[in-house]
Amino acid sequence: MDIKENLIDIKNSLPPEVCLVAVTKTKPVEDIMLAFDTGHRIFGENKVQEMVGKWEVLPKDIEWHMIGHLQRNKVKYLAGFVSLIHGVDSLRLLKEINKQALKNGRVIDCLLQIHIAEEDSKFGLNENELQEIITSTAFKGLKNVRINGLMGMATFTDDNEQIRKEFRLLKTIFDDIKILMPSISVLSMGMSSDYKIAIEEGSTMIRIGSSIFGTRNNNV
Numbered sequence: 506m507d508i509k510e511n512l513i514d515i516k517n518s519l520p521p522e523v524c525l526v527a528v529t530k531t532k533p534v535e536d537i538m539l540a541f542d543t544g545h546r547i548f549g550e551n552k553v554q555e556m557v558g559k560w561e562v563l564p565k566d567i568e569w570h571m572i573g574h575l576q577r578n579k580v581k582y583l584a585g586f587v588s589l590i591h592g593v594d595s596l597r598l599l600k601e602i603n604k605q606a607l608k609n610g611r612v613i614d615c616l617l618q619i620h621i622a623e624e625d626s627k628f629g630l631n632e633n634e635l636q637e638i639i640t641s642t643a644f645k646g647l648k649n650v651r652i653n654g655l656m657g658m659a660t661f662t663d664d665n666e667q668i669r670k671e672f673r674l675l676k677t678i679f680d681d682i683k684i685l686m687p688s689i690s691v692l693s694m695g696m697s698s699d700y701k702i703a704i705e706e707g708s709t710m711i712r713i714g715s716s717i718f719g720t721r722n723n724n725v
């Protein structure tokens with residue numbers, strides 16, 4: 506695996522409006538530094554403890570994205586430095602992020618996670634729940650969180666048409682919600698196996714791990 510070459514090849518293949526999050530979960534800081542040395546600064550982790558540990562030892566100009574499911578009791582550990590939280594799927598979590606952001610004197614950028622996959626194991630809101638949150642008075646009072654857009658994960662399948670259908674659904678929801686919240690601009694969808702389809706369907710942010718850093722031995 507040539508991490509630098511993989512990263513540069515993928516980046517060169519992307520349309521300019523698509524942002525790449527290099528997903529480094531389970532990978533050592535040495536691997537992250539190889540990517541860093543190419544000039545890349547946006548990295549994603551799915552576990553709070555692992556992200557905090559890496560943030561502590563790595564250069565401070567890295568932008569850390571939390572891409573995994575976030576538990577409310579762990580928000581405090583990353584609130585001081587996280588640059589984007591992708592997987593927000595409840596008002597309760599958003600309130601906690603707001604509270605911890607306030608404590609840190611920050612406004613934290615978030616994406617609301619939408620459930621588009623067939624599997625029910627994946628987290629996320631449906632369109633009604635999404636509408637409910639963003640039209641609620643409680644939400645309007647949260648001054649230390651900013652919703653930048655939506656995030657979703659397609660079903661894990663070989664069926665490209667299924668994947669495309671799910672990404673298309675997410676894009677439709679994104680366009681609907683943009684009428685209520687014109688400031689949103691980020692649509693985070695697409696991983697190593699499906700990012701090309703995601704981009705064709707309107708993704709503006711892809712989260713790529715194994716195609717850059719190699720496969721992970723544990724199944725996360």
Ligand SMILES: *Cc1c(COP(=O)(O)O)cnc(C)c1O
Pocket residue numbers: 528530551572573658695696697698712713714715716725
């Ligand atoms: C692990 C992970 C990715 C990256 O997966 P790859 O298949 O390795 O590219 C993207 N998004 C989320 C939410 C992840 O947990």
